[in-house]
Amino acid sequence: MVTYIFDGSLEGLLTAVFEFYERKPGSIKLVSQTHFEPVFLEETLEIINDETKAKRVWAGLSKKISPEWKSRFYKSYLSESADIFQHLFDFACYIFDNPKGAEDNFGHPSVIALSKMDKSVNREKHRMKAFIRFQETGDGIFYAPIEPDYNVLPLIASFFKNRYADQKWIIYDLKRKYGLFYDLEKVEEIIFDYVPEVKKSSVHLPSDVLNDKEELYALLWNDYFRSTNIPARKNMKLHIQHVPKRYWKYLTEKQS
Amino acid sequence: MSDRIREKLNILADAAKYDVSCSSSGSNRKNDKKGLGDASASGICHTYTEDGRCVSLLKILLTNHCIFDCAFCVSRKSNDVKRAAFTVEEVVELTMSFYRRNYIEGLFLSSGIFKNADYTMERLVRIAKKLRLENNFNGYIHLKTIPGASQELLTEAGLYADRMSINLEMPTEAGLKLLAPDKSHDDVKKPLSFIKDSIIQFKDEKKIIRSTPKFVPAGQSTQMVIGATPETDMEIMYSANEYYKNYDLKRVYYSGYIPISYDTRMPMIGSQPPLLRENRLYQTDWLMRFYGFDVHEILNVKNPHLDVDIDPKLSWALRNMEQFPIDINTADYKMILRVPGIGVGSANKIVQARKFGKLRSDQLKKIGISYNRAKYFIRCADSVFQLNAPEAFKIKNLILSESSSKYLKVPQNQLTLF
Numbered sequence: 079m080v081t082y083i084f085d086g087s088l089e090g091l092l093t094a095v096f097e098f099y100e101r102k103p104g105s106i107k108l109v110s111q112t113h114f115e116p117v118f119l120e121e122t123l124e125i126i127n128d129e130t131k132a133k134r135v136w137a138g139l140s141k142k143i144s145p146e147w148k149s150r151f152y153k154s155y156l157s158e159s160a161d162i163f164q165h166l167f168d169f170a171c172y173i174f175d176n177p178k179g180a181e182d183n184f185g186h187p188s189v190i191a192l193s194k195m196d197k198s199v200n201r202e203k204h205r206m207k208a209f210i211r212f213q214e215t216g217d218g219i220f221y222a223p224i225e226p227d228y229n230v231l232p233l234i235a236s237f238f239k240n241r242y243a244d245q246k247w248i249i250y251d252l253k254r255k256y257g258l259f260y261d262l263e264k265v266e267e268i269i270f271d272y273v274p275e276v277k278k279s280s281v282h283l284p285s286d287v288l289n290d291k292e293e294l295y296a297l298l299w300n301d302y303f304r305s306t307n308i309p310a311r312k313n314m315k316l317h318i319q320h321v322p323k324r325y326w327k328y329l330t331e332k333q334s
Numbered sequence: 335m336s337d338r339i340r341e342k343l344n345i346l347a348d349a350a351k352y353d354v355s356c357s358s359s360g361s362n363r364k365n366d367k368k369g370l371g372d373a374s375a376s377g378i379c380h381t382y383t384e385d386g387r388c389v390s391l392l393k394i395l396l397t398n399h400c401i402f403d404c405a406f407c408v409s410r411k412s413n414d415v416k417r418a419a420f421t422v423e424e425v426v427e428l429t430m431s432f433y434r435r436n437y438i439e440g441l442f443l444s445s446g447i448f449k450n451a452d453y454t455m456e457r458l459v460r461i462a463k464k465l466r467l468e469n470n471f472n473g474y475i476h477l478k479t480i481p482g483a484s485q486e487l488l489t490e491a492g493l494y495a496d497r498m499s500i501n502l503e504m505p506t507e508a509g510l511k512l513l514a515p516d517k518s519h520d521d522v523k524k525p526l527s528f529i530k531d532s533i534i535q536f537k538d539e540k541k542i543i544r545s546t547p548k549f550v551p552a553g554q555s556t557q558m559v560i561g562a563t564p565e566t567d568m569e570i571m572y573s574a575n576e577y578y579k580n581y582d583l584k585r586v587y588y589s590g591y592i593p594i595s596y597d598t599r600m601p602m603i604g605s606q607p608p609l610l611r612e613n614r615l616y617q618t619d620w621l622m623r624f625y626g627f628d629v630h631e632i633l634n635v636k637n638p639h640l641d642v643d644i645d646p647k648l649s650w651a652l653r654n655m656e657q658f659p660i661d662i663n664t665a666d667y668k669m670i671l672r673v674p675g676i677g678v679g680s681a682n683k684i685v686q687a688r689k690f691g692k693l694r695s696d697q698l699k700k701i702g703i704s705y706n707r708a709k710y711f712i713r714c715a716d717s718v719f720q721l722n723a724p725e726a727f728k729i730k731n732l733i734l735s736e737s738s739s740k741y742l743k744v745p746q747n748q749l750t751l752f
Binding site: 184185187193208209211212213214241243245298301305308309310311314315321329330331 | 336340347348351352365372374376378379380388392431432435470593606607609683686687688689690691700701702
């Protein structure tokens, strides 16, 4: 079996599908460079990204599956998980090799894998909408650092743009080292090169760069969080299930 | 200054927490004119308290001063608690600044009744109006309908609120009379039906005149307190069913009574809130709303109470074994939905997937059904022929022995001897 190695991008993945149909090698294994471990006597093919080929594959998929499934495909891709790359590849081939409507076959391993991964990515996207906490800086920018399990920033940009249309904000993915900046007009991708007063790894901004009222609101929110709890119903298991511990360091109400 | 606002928030959030609704779903309000806020149709829980309940809205009372003396209520006139009241500006500022930091989806504003119904309702409306018109706030607003408030005020409230609610308090009229002699369910029915009719009227007008404003776009809800008075589960759910049907409610909430008073008519302070019972009632509510069950199938004179050890869907299936097993590959969608261990999502996937070939048990497991539970009620492509089907009580024991219910363990307030 041939192993196709691609660069981890969506364009690379789609190019791989194109190459597969051009070469018809039987069956292949698809891995990204970061996950690739060379094995003795293994036949490999390095995929060279090709925008035209990728676009043709995407257009081909678009003809056969609904916009809803295209979005599932894209969202599954954003999970960046090693297993899902192979499933995305297999799914694309399954769609091309079968008549229209094949994506409804939840008995097929790749269809169900995409469907499940889409659900996980959606959950993470939803969590970011819920768990992002802005802190207002002295110059009026609302800043929120996050570390999502999946690369969901592209999926939440329009949500935050519509919601916080009258305030400048930054959402920064500390894990993937890029962020979104809204300047009251449009959302742009940004990368922090060197920020002297903000340590790139730290979650909460030092108090000297914060707006005067920021600490009061954080305190009031903490108070509210405690007052609205009913101790007679305490259920920490359920609490942790809904608010997994890995998110606690970003949550204002979980400090102190 | 900051100490006073902190104290007020603590008192008035504490007094509001017994209203369990925190839903922020169902609205379609959009951010216009570059203001603040945009409704999320599915609602968002921004955090969860340590009791595991969703925190979606800033849920506060405008004041906990109240002229009524309802035995089940923590803000009753005769209760010796600290009293406080927010100003209109304070509520607006808290809502805006919490929303800007993505702490909340919006505001849930309720209040004790001070002076009279109209006076109280007018204050609630004033806050919602200020948020919408002066602060261009498009987040979620849930307003409490104050029983006895004028129709003019209710109509105005509906123009600014996304959801309105008014609580039945006790599931039956008799229960309510026992604990709050001044109140009656009629006080609840009148505004519920007035707002329901107004929602329909506004929707009809919208079809003709596009600029017709939104009116309570996320609908109405209500709440009943469970376990303070001796109603059966049947009485509770029949009452809920009636309100769903007659008033087109979005939700009925069931709130297990948390003892807050030494009143001898109710459970004493320190007794455990009926969490399991509450859970079973919600399961029944879901079966009615999403699984096509009629409430009479689940609760009736022969079965006036829900089982404690198993959920109502399993309980129904075991009482109706003559309808099982069903063949996953041929059965009607409605019947697949009735199988214990199969939810709405899986049922949909099964119906789509079986067009491509007969489904086997390994595929069903991957689709995500709870196979260990469902297997007693279904047949699929690789099911082995069974000569005599096991009896209901045997199935129940098999399922119980495999599962570990979070409720069957020793309650926290009970001492273990060994």
